[in-house]
Amino acid sequence: xxxxxxxxxxxxxxxxxxxxxxxxxxxxxxxxxxxxxxxxxxxxxxxxxxxxxxxxxxxxxxxxxxxxxxxxxxxxxxxxxxxxxxxxxxxxxxxxxxxxxxxxxxxxxxxxxxxxxxxxxxxxxxxxxxxxxxxxxxxxxxxxxxxxxxxxxxxxxxxxxxxxxxxxxxxxxxxxxxxxxxxxxxxxxxxxx
Amino acid sequence: xxxxxxxxxxxxxxxxxxxxxxxxxxxxxxxxxxxxxxxxxxxxxxxxxxxxxxxxxxxxxxxxxxxxxxxxxxxxxxxxxxxxxxxxxxxxxxxxxxxxxxxxxxxxxxxxxxxxxxxxxxxxxxxxxxxxxxxxxxxxxxxxxxxxxxxxxxxxxxxxxxxxxxxxxxxxxxxxxxxxxxxxxxxxxxxxxxxxxxxxxxxxxxxxxxxxxxxxxxxxxxxxxxxxxxxxxxxxxxxxxxxxxxxxxxxxxxxxxxxxxxxxxxxxxxxxxxxxxx
Numbered sequence: 384x385x386x387x388x389x390x391x392x393x394x395x396x397x398x399x400x401x402x403x404x405x406x407x408x409x410x411x412x413x414x415x416x417x418x419x420x421x422x423x424x425x426x427x428x429x430x431x432x433x434x435x436x437x438x439x440x441x442x443x444x445x446x447x448x449x450x451x452x453x454x455x456x457x458x459x460x461x462x463x464x465x466x467x468x469x470x471x472x473x474x475x476x477x478x479x480x481x482x483x484x485x486x487x488x489x490x491x492x493x494x495x496x497x498x499x500x501x502x503x504x505x506x507x508x509x510x511x512x513x514x515x516x517x518x519x520x521x522x523x524x525x526x527x528x529x530x531x532x533x534x535x536x537x538x539x540x541x542x543x544x545x546x547x548x549x550x551x552x553x554x555x556x557x558x559x560x561x562x563x564x565x566x567x568x569x570x571x572x573x574x575x576x
Numbered sequence: 577x578x579x580x581x582x583x584x585x586x587x588x589x590x591x592x593x594x595x596x597x598x599x600x601x602x603x604x605x606x607x608x609x610x611x612x613x614x615x616x617x618x619x620x621x622x623x624x625x626x627x628x629x630x631x632x633x634x635x636x637x638x639x640x641x642x643x644x645x646x647x648x649x650x651x652x653x654x655x656x657x658x659x660x661x662x663x664x665x666x667x668x669x670x671x672x673x674x675x676x677x678x679x680x681x682x683x684x685x686x687x688x689x690x691x692x693x694x695x696x697x698x699x700x701x702x703x704x705x706x707x708x709x710x711x712x713x714x715x716x717x718x719x720x721x722x723x724x725x726x727x728x729x730x731x732x733x734x735x736x737x738x739x740x741x742x743x744x745x746x747x748x749x750x751x752x753x754x755x756x757x758x759x760x761x762x763x764x765x766x767x768x769x770x771x772x773x774x775x776x777x778x779x780x781x782x783x784x785x786x787x788x789x790x791x792x793x794x795x796x797x798x799x800x801x802x803x804x805x806x807x808x809x810x811x812x813x814x815x816x817x818x819x820x821x822x823x824x825x826x827x828x829x830x831x832x833x834x835x836x837x838x839x840x841x842x843x844x845x846x847x848x849x850x851x852x853x854x
Contacts, residue, residue, distance in 0.1 A: 455643050455650065462640035466633075470815055473808045477583065480805070487579035496582035499805040502619050508800040526804035530629060533811055534793045536636045537786035544654060555715055560654055563787065566661035570791040573668055 454547040465536030472529030480522025587809035594817020598638035600837040601781030602759035603631025625801030630814045635786025637818030647779040652717040659741040663748025664791035680852030687845040690764040707733035724826035739769040752792040759785045774830040
């Protein structure tokens with residue numbers, strides 16, 4: 384990591400745009416023959432500035448576009464499956480809780496939510512406690528299971544990302560993502576310690 | 577109020593939290609924590625546990641859509657997660673050492689400053705066409721997305737990766753220490769230091785906050801701060817809201833998103849100040 388560009392972090396935060404006029408590189412919409420320069424914020428800028436030459440990273444990006452697209456769809460799918468699954472389990476757990484405790488399910492009555500939502504309330508918060516609660520068929524255990532699925536969704540997303548970077552033959556990003564996953568797993572052990 | 581009333585009411589409020597959170601790249605804790613403590617008189621420790629759940633729900637719910645629409649900068653997001661996860665681990669170690677009260681005040685000042693800086697950038701939010709940032713070029717963190725409001729593809733270059741990493745490290749640490757507000761630092765880092773477009777900044781922040789929150793969720797779970805009766809309606813409501821909110825972002829103007837974010841940032845800043853002073 385060498386200091387390669389002269390702008391210090393102080394300068395970044397002062398929000399002075401250091402760029403020349405931004406160009407519109409439009410690979411998808413127009414044919415891009417007419418070099419009309421459009422400010423991304425909408426205002427048109429005179430066309431006679433710098434010719435737009437796509438730099439190297441851009442080119443490789445276009446070549447890989449199909450792969451990138453597949454990866455995006457896969458990651459989106461992982462997130463969606465995790466989310467839908469956890470919501471279904473959580474909802475089921477709520478329903479079971481209310482079936483087991485009819486007094487809770489009334490719209491008016493003596494039962495107060497405070498008994499369930501204070502620091503003294505009992506609910507599973509260890510893996511062992513969760514297993515015990517689940518085998519007893521408690522609704523709260525089912526909810527916690529759904530919450531665990533929800534918490535694991537971002538972890539799964541990172542794990543799948545490693546595979547996608549291997550697939551894209553991108554060793555640097557594979558390394559980056561491996562580091563993130565191990566830090567994430569480390570934090571779980573740190574939490575239980 | 578019976579448990580059922582509580583669950584229904586919290587579910588409805590959480591939908592709103594999910595919409596707001598998915599638009600501005602925050603976890604919805606801004607809404608959830610004050611609602612639980614002030615309206616329902618719930619212990620702040622349990623409210624923070626619910627807020628962690630809401631962050632993960634917003635992130636996963638919205639990111640599913642943003643990644644598919646290419647609004648998220650996947651590579652930049654994953655690169656910056658190096659710093660947020662390490663920061664989260666550091667924060668978990670420091671919880672017992674650092675005085676939370678002073679941190680709240682410090683954080684309030686930092687967020688207030690970010691709000692002003694981001695507001696001042698509203699007219700000069702030009703994107704870069706050239707980047708001399710070696711890390712960004714090497715890892716190809718640059719990107720483009722289709723802007724629905726402007727009806728065109730917008731390309732941008734990323735810079736300031738070192739400044740970005742440093743702020744993300746602090747963001748991860750703060751998230752573990754205070755249990756709130758990691759997205760509040762992530763969006764300014766990407767907008768001000770790294771020159772990502774506003775909407776890409778909120779979408780990428782959204783993508784990242786789930787991982788940061790998951791990194792500290794283990795701690796909160798083990799401490800018994802994640803109460804199922806509270807977390808269930810929050811998770812379900814926020815997921816619904818985030819799914820809806822992620823459909824709106826594309827059509828909003830960047831300036832609008834920026835303005836909403838600045839307002840939310842000021843609210844969080846005041847909230848932090850109040851918790852630091854009282």
